[in-house]
Amino acid sequence: MTDTMHSDLNPYAPGSGRKPPELSGRDAEINAFDLTIARTRKRNSSRGMVLLGLRGVGKTVLLKRFQQMAERAEWLIVEIEGTTADDGALAVRHRLARALTSAGAxxxxxxxxxASLTDALxxxxxxxxxxxxxxxxxxxxxxxxxxxxxRIEVDLEELIADLAPALRANSTALGIFVDEMQDLDSELLSALLTVQHKAGQNDWPFFVVGAGLPSLPAILSSSKSYAERLFDYRTLGALDADRARDAVTLPAERLSVRFSSAAADEIVEAAEGYPYFLQTFAMKxxxxxxxKTIELTDAVSGIADGRLDLDMGFYPARWDRATPAERRYLVVMAQHPGGECTTSELALALDSTQQRLSTIRQGLIxxxxIYARERGTVAFTVPGMSSFVERQREVLDDLPKK
Ligand SMILES: Nc1ncnc2c1ncn2[C@@H]1O[C@H](COP(=O)(O)OP(=O)(O)O)[C@@H](O)[C@H]1O
Ligand SMILES: [Mg+2]
Incomplete structure (x- = not known):
């Protein structure tokens, strides 16, 4: 190998759900889940876990890591994902049934x-x-x-009740891993909560492990009032500067490539600690x-390239799905810091009523x-979306007045 850098060795992995070369700054969550596994092995009970955060903070990859840990501990694994597609509710039931079947097999x-496995099957x-x-x-x-x-609520409960003795006898558990949990249909959501609740009361080794937007706890609580106590909620945010630096520098070091200190600082600062951005900028x-050294100038041009990439992919992937009316709504949101504002502020700025705007709001959710940060407020689901939307202003022909 010559001393030129090779793109085919580039370790970074920007992209939704792509395993990062270094899963940085999530030790607390990993240890907590490890404890759940250890307790299960000793037939002690624990709560399920729910990961919360904006898009691109690393919920999916952490959920996958948990799943791997559970697989290694020989748990039965079921993996599902919430979706807002029209046939989503049916599709996810099929998936659930299939996954339970293969886990059972x-x-x-x-x-x-x-003992009692035949009944469970x-x-x-x-x-x-x-x-x-x-x-x-x-x-x-x-x-x-x-x-x-x-009725899925009844049937799932009976199924888990029948499976639980065999699971316990084998010191193992059933884990249902749910990504995009905020998009699960309400019937299945309430079934999962009910069964998790019963599992806690009866010591069944059954865990729902979920990931979703910060609006998820409110959605869960409005489904079942006890949902708040059901899970260990963990909010994932941007990585602190040291952990962000590790995410950038360690994968390179393993390949004998060094970031100069200034280069690493530049990337960490530009990414504001957001895992998706760290991967994008480090890759570029x-x-x-x-x-064999990545210098400050490389970092600076990498960040510029990376920003272009984000503007071509990460942001438009969402923006392009919005209707003209929805885009106007987003543009007004973007005039507030981080896009966080109340629905009444939006109604005022768009010269409309909250009621008329609620269809638009629902569509965007x-x-x-966007997501409802709390009652009567909205915010962007993606960090940096606000400035992206600002940059799209000029391409909108029908701009709302400031
Ligand atoms: N802890 C981490 N350290 C470094 N990179 C990470 C970390 N978590 C996630 N990433 C990277 O961030 C990006 C987004 O991760 P993902 O799990 O899809 O986020 P989310 O599900 O929250 O939208 C991926 O490119 C992934 O490799
Ligand atoms: Mg995800």
């Missing part, structure tokens, strides 16, 4: 304590049939009296560099561009 192969069969209309090959007949009401800085 795997459990059947590895479980050392087989036949409950999974009836669950699949009743909830998703799918008949599954677990080698057992669907249980004619369990998990077959067609690497590509700009020639020798459904498309994942």
């Amino acid at each position: 795997k459990f059947n192969r590895v479980a050392s304590a087989k 036949s409950s999974i069969s009836s669950f699949s049939l009743s909830v998703a209309g799918v008949s599954v090959g677990l080698g057992v007949e669907p249980n004619p009296t369990r998990a077959n009401s067609g 800085a690497w590509d700009s560099a020639i020798g 459904r498309k994942g561009l």
Whole structure:
């Protein structure tokens, strides 16, 4: 190898859900989840965990890490994702039924304590049939009296109740990992909360582990008032300067490439500690560099390239989905610091009523561009969206008056 930098060795991974080369600054969360796994092994109970934060802070990759840890501990794993698509509710039920079935099949192969496993498997069969209309090959007949009401709340509870003894006997657990949890349909959401609640009361080794926007706790609480006590809520934010620096410099060091101190500082500062931006800028800085040291000039041009990339991809991925009316709404939001404002401020600025604007607001929430920070307020789901929207002002022909 010559001493020129090679793009094919570039370790950085900007992109939604892409595993970062260094998962920096999440030790507290990882240790907490590790404890849950250790307690489960000793047949002690714990709460489920919910990760909260804006888009691009690293919820999905941390959730995946938890899932890997659970897999290594031989938990049964079910992975689902909330969606606002029209057929989303049905699709996620299919996915749930399929994932439970394959988890059940795997459990059947590895479980050392087989007691009551047959019952559990036949409950999974009836669950699949009743909830998703799918008949599954677990080698057992669907249980004619369990998990077959067609009401997901009842059926899921019966299924977990039937599975719990076998899980406990094997010192393991069932984990349902839910990404974009704020977008789960209310029926399935309430079913998961109910079962998590029952699991706590009955010591069933069952965990919902979720990730979602900061509006999620309010959504959960309005589904079930006890939701607040059900989970260990963890808010993920930007990384502090040291952890952000690690995220940038450690992956390079492993490949014998150094960031000059000024270069690392420049990237950390430009990214404001946001993982998505750190990955983007570090990747571009690497590509700009020639020798084995990434210098300040490489960082500066990497950041500029990175910003272009974000303006071509990260932000438009959302902006492009907005209707003209929704864009006007966003432009007005962007005139407030961080886009945070109240719906009454918006109504005033757009010369409309809160009621008329609520369709627009709902549309933008459904498309994942904004969220209700608290009652009567909105904010952008993506860091830096506010300045991006400001930059789009000139391309809008029909601008609202300031
Ligand atoms: N702790 C971290 N340290 C460094 N990079 C991270 C970290 N967490 C996430 N990333 C990177 O940030 C980006 C966004 O991560 P993702 O999990 O998709 O965020 P979210 O689900 O919150 O939108 C990805 O490119 C990922 O590699
Ligand atoms: Mg995500």
